[in-house]
Amino acid sequence: MNINITGRNIDLTPEIKKYVTRKLAKLERFYNRIDRCEVILEQEKIRCIAEVVIHLRRTSIVAKESTSDIYASIDNAAEVVTKQLRRLRGKVHAKRRKAVLARFMGSPDTERY
Numbered sequence: 869m870n871i872n873i874t875g876r877n878i879d880l881t882p883e884i885k886k887y888v889t890r891k892l893a894k895l896e897r898f899y900n901r902i903d904r905c906e907v908i909l910e911q912e913k914i915r916c917i918a919e920v921v922i923h924l925r926r927t928s929i930v931a932k933e934s935t936s937d938i939y940a941s942i943d944n945a946a947e948v949v950t951k952q953l954r955r956l957r958g959k960v961h962a963k964r965r966k967a968v969l970a971r972f973m974g975s976p977d978t979e980r981y
Contacts, residue, residue: 869895869902876910878938884909887939891946892920898953901925909938918945922953929953 873880873888888907896902901924908919918941919932931948935941 869893870904871907872904873907873909876908878909878911878916880909884938888942891942892949895922895946895949895953898950899924899957907942909942911938916941918942920945920949922949924956929956 869892871889871892873885888909892905892907895905903923903925905923906921908917908921910917910919914936915934916936916938917932917934918938919930922929929949929952931945931952933941933944933948935944
């Protein structure tokens, strides 16, 4: 997974880059078909905004969090993305399970006597 980190009105130190990489590298455990990940870190007057965009094959997942600390914003955005990926994985597994059962057991619409 490629992680692209962009900073707006903020100096991206190596510590911040390492922190973001470490937090988002764990996402492949929840969904292994992640193509790339974009992280946009932005600082306004007293707000620090972290936006995480994860590009999958056919869709994208976006999380945007804002706090007064950049590390807290990164944590919150990573947590939201994790929840979304878990939910997506559950939907995919349920769809596959339903298709496999339909293939082996026959169509669920037809009744067998």
